[in-house]
Amino acid sequence: MTVLVGHGPHRSDLGTLDLACQLARSGGTDVVALTVVPQGWPTPTAGDTDREFERWAAAEGQRAAADAGSYLREHPDVPSRATWVSGRSVPQVLIGEATALGAGMIVVGSGEDVSHGQIGLTSKTDRLLHSSTVPVAVAPRGYQAEPGSRVRRITLAFRGDDPTWALLGQVAQIALRNDARVRVVTFAVRGRTMYPPRVSGAEDLVLRTWVETARSEQSRARERLLELGIEAPELHVAVGRSWGGAMDGLEWERGDVLVVGSSSTHLLSRVFLGSSAAKILRHSPVPVIVVPARVRPRG
Numbered sequence: 001m002t003v004l005v006g007h008g009p010h011r012s013d014l015g016t017l018d019l020a021c022q023l024a025r026s027g028g029t030d031v032v033a034l035t036v037v038p039q040g041w042p043t044p045t046a047g048d049t050d051r052e053f054e055r056w057a058a059a060e061g062q063r064a065a066a067d068a069g070s071y072l073r074e075h076p077d078v079p080s081r082a083t084w085v086s087g088r089s090v091p092q093v094l095i096g097e098a099t100a101l102g103a104g105m106i107v108v109g110s111g112e113d114v115s116h117g118q119i120g121l122t123s124k125t126d127r128l129l130h131s132s133t134v135p136v137a138v139a140p141r142g143y144q145a146e147p148g149s150r151v152r153r154i155t156l157a158f159r160g161d162d163p164t165w166a167l168l169g170q171v172a173q174i175a176l177r178n179d180a181r182v183r184v185v186t187f188a189v190r191g192r193t194m195y196p197p198r199v200s201g202a203e204d205l206v207l208r209t210w211v212e213t214a215r216s217e218q219s220r221a222r223e224r225l226l227e228l229g230i231e232a233p234e235l236h237v238a239v240g241r242s243w244g245g246a247m248d249g250l251e252w253e254r255g256d257v258l259v260v261g262s263s264s265t266h267l268l269s270r271v272f273l274g275s276s277a278a279k280i281l282r283h284s285p286v287p288v289i290v291v292p293a294r295v296r297p298r299g
Helices: 015-027 048-072 090-101 123-129 162-178 202-227 243-248 275-283
Strands: 003-006 031-038 080-087 105-108 136-138 153-157 181-189 234-240 256-261 288-291
Touching: 003 015, 003 090, 015 031, 015 048, 015 105, 015 136, 015 162, 031 048, 031 090, 048 080, 080 090, 090 105, 090 123, 105 123, 123 136, 153 162, 162 181, 162 202, 162 256, 181 202, 181 243, 202 234, 234 243, 243 275, 256 275, 275 288
Parallel strands: 003 031, 003 105, 031 080, 105 136, 153 181, 153 256, 181 234, 256 288
Antiparallel strands: 136 288
16 A cells, blocks of 8 residues: 655654665555645635735746656655645545555654754644554654664564554554564563562562563564564563663664554553653654554454
């Protein structure tokens, strides 16, 4: 299914196009780059100012689409096209276009208020994540993929609850389609109140219990992945004194993507980040795919 990428006007970071091509190449599909420019006011009779604004917006859209198309042609092995539209809400336009195209994923970039290599959500991206019914991939700022690169490993942030159990099947499908490996990771993060454990050993006991529970759930997840056709899934419990520390304790490779699910408290079939998913996304050094929850009993 088509990968739809939001390409903003005046966007110097081309990492979203790189990531879209990498995902499309891995899945054997195409890329559509879409630029959304502001729409004029729906006045019955447009004045000179309105017409001038519309001409300016159209020029911005044409220029951005031309730039995106030029960059996409540097990836001739991925069928692609670039276009633009006007609209009042970028997230709504992207979701509407994804529905019209039957797109399997929307790709967006990070804001410019974070360092290179980090993921930062803009207000538009945050709204998209709360509204989309298809997975949304977020590229770190300045992301670069090597020419011809594909997704090589999918890391699933696994909580052991029903939504992440439901994700196992989706991750397995993506991995099999892309001939990618699967790694299941559960994060065990000490809270600030758990350090230092000088008052009692209760904090350490809680953490050890959580790690043991996570490993038990991961063993069951491994059996499920084997049933789904995934060979030798990797299991890892990432322990850290912070989300960044736990994330840094993992080994990351080129071609890695991280998959997180929607909030377990949000039962609509929409992407909706919980607090843990938001922290994982903020500290991830690789692209993150946020998948809408499809809650069903664990298998």
